[in-house]
Every structure is written in C-alpha cells, then in structure tokens.
Amino acid sequence: MKVKGKAIKFGNNIDTDVIIPARYLNTTDERELAAHCMEDIDAGFASRVRSGDIIVAGKNFGCGSSREHAPMAIKACGVSCVIAADFARIFYRNAINIGLPILECPKAAADCREGDELSVDFDTGVITNSTQGKSYDTFPFPEFLQNIIKSGGLLQSVKR
C-alpha cells in the first residue's frame, strides 16, 4: 500500500484539543468533525487541505485526551498519512484503529518543508521526499496492521 501527497507542517506537542476542540465532541459526524479539524491552531486548515495531503509534525503529536474524534477528524479531511517525530501513545493506537496511517520518523519530519511532495510505501516502510530527493527507512507495518488500515479500521478488518 502506497500514499502520495503534499506536506502540511505542524510543530511539537500538537494536542487533541487543537486537533478537534472539545466543543465539537457532541457529534461523531465525520464531515462535521473534518470542518473543524485543527481550527484552534490553523483556522484555514480545513479549507486548504486536499485529498491525499500528508501532515508532518514534530514531537508528541496527539498528546492529551484519548478522544478517538481526533484521528477521525484528520482522516475525514482526506489526509492520507501523518508523519511525526513521535506520537502520544493513545493517539497512535486510536489512529491505527480507525484506519489512519501514521509513521514515526524524526529525520523525515525535521527535513520536510511545507508543500514538499512526499510518498510513503507501507510495505517497505520507506518515506520518499521527491522535492528534496531524499528517502528514509522506518519500520514497515506488519501485515495485520496494513490490513487494519486497508479495511478502514480495526473493527472493519474483523467484521463478520
């Protein structure tokens, strides 16, 4: 499985409250969540983001509460993957479980600039930045995690 898109950059410690503010947690409607994604840190994000775009961030992405609404909002925006130096652990789990691919790669995250063309191959774990002509090795996802992401989430992957 491969994804390709333009990088949208964020800094360190992007918490779940700025990814999707608590005032919108009274809904689980994906489109509504997407409309408010990143609103408190980047008000233009929801209208700027294009399908396939890749979020690139620094350390501790997704820290704070365990709300699954945060990765849901990002995924519903059309974001194809999040690459960060590292993730807060419950966000990491929740992202995979709802079918949002995410990868940790401090080097790729640090080198990347806003708008760089990126592609990610989940079978090999290789991230390529074609704008800068660089590539980076990360852990490839094991098959069952790829299955989760391909099916659109943990429960979809095992649905009877």
Place this chain on the structure above:
Amino acid sequence: MSMTMTQKIIAAHCGMDEVRPGQIVMAETDMVLGNDITAPLAIREFEKAGFDKVFDRRKIALVMDHFTPCKDIKAAQQCLEVRNFARKHEIVNFYDVGDMGIEHALLPELGLVGSGDLVIGADSHTCTYGALGAFSTGVGSTDMAYGMAAGRVWLKVPSALRFELTGAPGRWVCGKDVILHIIGLIGVSGAQYRSMEFAGEGIKRLSMDDRLCIANMAIEAGAKNGIFPVDEKTMEYEKKTGRRTVRYEADPGADYEAEYRIDLSKLRPTVSFPHSPGNAVPVDECEEIPIDQVVIGSCTNGRLEDLANAAVVLQGRKVSKDCRAIIIPATQKIYLEALEMGFIRTFIEAGCAVSTPTCGPCLGGHMGVLAKGERAVSTTNRNFIGRMGHTESEVYLASPAVAAASAIAGCLVSPEKLGIN
C-alpha cells in the same frame, strides 16, 4: 537478544521467542477491562461491527465505578447499557453497586489479574497491575471492543527505563511520595511509550499497596506500563487471592534507555502542585496553603494501608472547621476491613464523611466537586485544570498521611509538622 521483563511477557503472549522495541505484534489478552464510561462506547462499536459473541465471558471485566451509585440520569442510562450487555453475554466479572469497587483496586484484590498476565483496559490507569508483575496498559474504546470480540490486542513493543530503588523509606514516606518524586524528576512525558521497570533491594521495603500506587501513576509520566519484579510479597499476595504466581524476569543484559537510582531513605513526603503531577516538591518546603477539601481514596490511594495511615493521623483529632474531609475506601472488602479495624469510627469521630466505593470526586464526577477558587489536597492521581470541579479550582496531590494532616490543620502540612509520629 536480552529482553526486559515487559518484553518477555509480551513475547510469551504472542507465541514468539523474542520481540524487540518498536516491533508491532498481536498479543493474546488474559483480561479485557471496561468501566461505566468507556464500556458503553465499546459495546456500541462491538455491536455495530456485527459481533454477537464475546471471545471468553470469563476474561472480560466490567466495573461500574465512575459515576455510581448513579449520579444522574445519563449515568444511569450508561450503566443500564452495560448491565444489559453483561446479562446477554453472561459476563462473569460484572460488578455493580453492592459488590463494585474501583476497578484498579478491585481486580487485583479478586485475583482477576496477576503476575505474568497481559491485561488491557479502556482506562488509562490499567497500568496499576504492573505492581503484581503483569503487563497491563490502558487503551481506547475500539481496542476494548476488539479485545472483547477476539481476545487480542495489537501492541508496539516498548523500550524501557530502569528505576533502581535503594534504602528504606522514612516514617511518613509511602508509595505516593516515591512516584510523585519520580514524575517530578523525569517529567509528565519522561517515560512516553516506554516501560518503567522497577528494580533494586529498596523494593523489598515497599508493600503491595505501595507498589500498586506507584504502578498506577506510571501513566502520569507518559509510560505504557510500570512493572515490578515478582518476589515473596507478590507470592504472599497472590496466595491470598488464590492465584498461581507466574514469574518473568528481566534478562541480565536487557537494554534500558536510561537508568535512575532512587534512594528511598532520602525521600520526603511530597506534594504535586496544580496543574501537573510533575510539579512535585517536598511538602516541608511549601508554605502552609489554606485548603477547603481533602479527599482520601481512588485507585491510587484508597487501599487498606492508605486508610490505616490516615487513621493514625486522624485518631483523636478533629478536621478543621474550615475544611471538609471525604474518605472513600476503594472496595467493599477494604471498607469492611477498615470498619473492623476501627478506622471508620476514627474517621467519623474526626468529622470526616465516609462513602461507599466510587471514583466520584477523583474526576469531578460527584461526591465532592469543587467550587470556583476552592483548593483540595487529594490522594488521587491527576490535578489537571478542572479535574475535580470548576476550572478555577486547584488540586494538590499527596499521600493519605499528608492529606489527613492537612485536613486537621486546614492547610497543606505534613504529619511531622503537627508532631504526629
């Protein structure tokens, strides 16, 4: 390759000889836990995905502890959903008002979790059971739903930090002071993703209640889990709960990202200031901040030893007229034992309110919510903004002994300051 204790337990639960940090694996679970807040969501996911059977009705625990006895109609509705699910699937370990206790005190006490187990729970303080030498960690509601259906969880194998404990703690120093000190030292994300593995001869000086308290707050340093080696105290504890002890040990050459040495004899009663568990300072360095409420209880410090410490301090003394004190034994068994030991009488005569087990005030739910500008000294584990009530209220985290002394003085103090030994 040498492995840490945590890595060995994970490897054993996914049928592998070895696992390495960063690797993602699928592991079998020995227990899947949920409560009255997280289970309803998981149940909805479970049903939405079309499952009609749980993987093993004996390996699921549903504990109605957060807003129970139900504080309002919404809470009652949530419990009803879980109760119906438990009946339909004949869940063996369903605990409701009457036999319910706070989940992380109840499960070890009943022997439902123990050494060598792999446990997941849709509650961040599931890491508590590491005290018994289990690998246990908090997850989201989707993980819980999948766990109930399949008895499995995917895990990223954590690297580890090692904490070598030496020396013997002083009179009023308990597990709470140890963990608050450590979180102050490494910060609230100091152990992110990693295991906190405790080691060293100092462990012998820590009771099981101390260890449960320390492992409980590993998540407050961002850890995936906290874990203690299995020793005589573990075996003694598990004998009482009717479990066979299963011992995993870290390999001698196991790799740790960092090692810390903590001399328990140098620690002093410690308090974490608002609004972070990481704001830890020795209580005798603090000014005497006036307080409005004391809470002694929770999955961190609502066990028998905690109540015993509070009782020693409160015996024959009175809670300050300017302060309210609320004491909540964490389980029915602890409540009964405290009653038999005379602690409950001591508390009531001192002017404390004693409640049936509940999380209640710990998460600002009920039974002691704070008003604007009020301050509490609490034995719970989180002092985030608004955790116990109004966003402009404050929570100071401390041990039961410090909390009890503070209730008497009406301000933040240690028992020593009041001349109690």
